[in-house]
Amino acid sequence: MKAITKYWFLEGFNLFKKIGRLNMMKICELLEMDNIEKGNPIALNEAHRNSIFFLKRGSVKIVNTTNDSVKYIVKHGNIFGELALYDQEAATKEIAYALEDCIICYIEPEQMEQLMEKHKSLKNGVLKVYGLRIQKLERRLHDLLYKDSSTRIREFISEYLDEFGETNEAGKSIAKNLLSHKEIANLTNTSRQTVSNVLSTMRKEGVIDYNVKFFISDTK
Amino acid sequence: MKAITKYWFLEGFNLFKKIGRLNMMKICELLEMDNIEKGNPIALNEAHRNSIFFLKRGSVKIVNTTNDSVKYIVKHGNIFGELALYDQEAATKEIAYALEDCIICYIEPEQMEQLMEKHKSLKNGVLKVYGLRIQKLERRLHDLLYKDSSTRIREFISEYLDEFGETNEAGKSIAKNLLSHKEIANLTNTSRQTVSNVLSTMRKEGVIDYNVKFFISDTK
DNA sequence: CTAAAACTGTCGCCTAGAGGAACTATTATA
DNA sequence: TATAATAGTTCCTCTAGGCGACAGTTTTAG
Incomplete structure (x- = not known):
């Protein structure tokens, strides 16, 4: 058993x-x-x-x-x-x-x-x-070597959402926010501050939304 | 046979x-x-x-x-x-x-x-x-991520000599110079010019000597 | 429930080193 | 042996982005 x-x-x-x-x-x-x-x-x-x-x-x-x-x-x-x-x-x-x-x-x-x-x-x-x-x-x-830090972070986030996100009723992809900015910085080989910057511009642009608990993107 | x-x-x-x-x-x-x-x-x-x-x-x-x-x-x-x-x-x-x-x-x-x-x-x-x-x-x-280009090039050269070098009678390590500066730049993720710079300062310092055909270092 | 610790957001300074230009030396090609 | 192509050298400019600083926020711990 x-x-x-x-x-x-x-x-x-x-x-x-x-x-x-x-x-x-x-x-x-x-x-x-x-x-x-x-x-x-x-x-x-x-x-x-x-x-x-x-x-x-x-x-x-x-x-x-x-x-x-x-x-x-x-x-x-x-x-x-x-x-x-x-x-x-x-x-x-x-x-x-x-x-x-x-x-x-x-x-x-x-x-x-x-x-x-x-x-x-x-x-x-x-x-x-x-x-x-x-x-x-x-x-x-x-x-x-070939992509700038902003691109690396953006791609990371989108891939993170692909991997960890689940599409909800409203058709949005939602993923638990498991990583601190510092950790994202490690993974993308950038600095904490740059992650913070890029994330908030992404939010301003409407590409993603996020809070302490989740990352949300419109299109899956 | x-x-x-x-x-x-x-x-x-x-x-x-x-x-x-x-x-x-x-x-x-x-x-x-x-x-x-x-x-x-x-x-x-x-x-x-x-x-x-x-x-x-x-x-x-x-x-x-x-x-x-x-x-x-x-x-x-x-x-x-x-x-x-x-x-x-x-x-x-x-x-x-x-x-x-x-x-x-x-x-x-x-x-x-x-x-x-x-x-x-x-x-x-x-x-x-x-x-x-x-x-x-x-x-x-x-x-x-953690070493500057000069260090990377220096380490590369010393490892190259370790790998490809053969110690001669005079106790010097000699290695065929198989790579162009551009290629060394590729391998160390630096630029052609930086390789050239570092190499000549190494020569000035007496750390290594080199010509078209060979790299030479004093101590093995 | 408050103090401390750990995260976030923003700003501005500063530097490593890429990359261009210009020139020389060397090596292939015709 | 002239010409082209490639490699090496030096110098200079310019910028991405790391990093310190600090204020606001959230989490943890006692």
Whole structure:
């Protein structure tokens, strides 16, 4: 029964979708799960420093421990901490915080590797995650070089709304405002003040609206 | 005999080191090889657009086709074009040019995937290559944000000498000068003029010396 | 329920370094 | 060997946007 509950969780992870129900059940027995309250760090305790995480519910920010800047955000349904698979060193340089109440599953790298040996599709999935990570980094580098800060922020907001927004009855896209200006600045490689500026001009222009709780855009 | 010749080639690739002599021989039969003269593009012909390459001898620059800027350089003994494994699209956006006369082996992605199925260590190797790529990109992004252009250029030169330099009798490290200032500018995300400036001040300071053919640094 | 801490909004100053112009040196091409 | 093309050098101008400052606002904590 417990396994079935867990099964339900993982349904969301495309990584696991392909590998079939039975295998899924077996895997589930290996996975521990946890609730994390908004604002709290994930896996601060040494024991799970290098775990790989599956984020079932909520969202998470990955923070660079050396300078406290946000590297990226992870939406529910995705994997994070996969760095631990190839480089334990690098993995300790980032820490995750819950941006909302979260449900996570975690697994140790050794177990993960065993699993990957057994399930080809899992290994392919991880390869894909790595590939996506490379694409994202290249995009970020490119944007930094060829787009001005205002554009970067605007694009970030629009993509944020695409990712986190839900269209309401009135046809507006509404997304929880989970990030401070400082964090948006980190993610777009700009300064806090510039984010503030661009955001308010966007509001003046009527492109978006926002308050402490939400971002709202007219057209999806 | 032909196979043995090829075997000799691949010896240099750590990727292949682990998988054993016999397997190696089998793999070799699948691989085509080629000589590329300095300055020429690699795999311009459509047929091999998406191949994965092993660089036995020489070095290669990977150029972004959209804006003609150098993305990175590949030293002999390394793999490139591995992008094709996860994203054929992305792979067509870069093209490689020989910085010196090169010997390359190439393999189609499908074959590569078959090989990876058979040889676990090969798959792990590729995973590692991906991991390194991520590290490099993160480093580059970090440098761009937190180091000024002069520092970036200086560090690049010193690393270039580490990578390509060979210590001579006099205890100096000498590296072939394979890159134009414009290309160094691309790689350090600076401008042609700044590279020129920094280089000549480095010369004035006595940190390095250089001419059309070589870079020279006193201490290794 | 109040004090402190952490966020937001705005303004204006200041600097790193891109990018143009102009010229020389070097290397390919005819 | 002349001519064109490319690479390297120097100098100067101009601007994007980081950063400090400070006032207003919201959140957290005790």
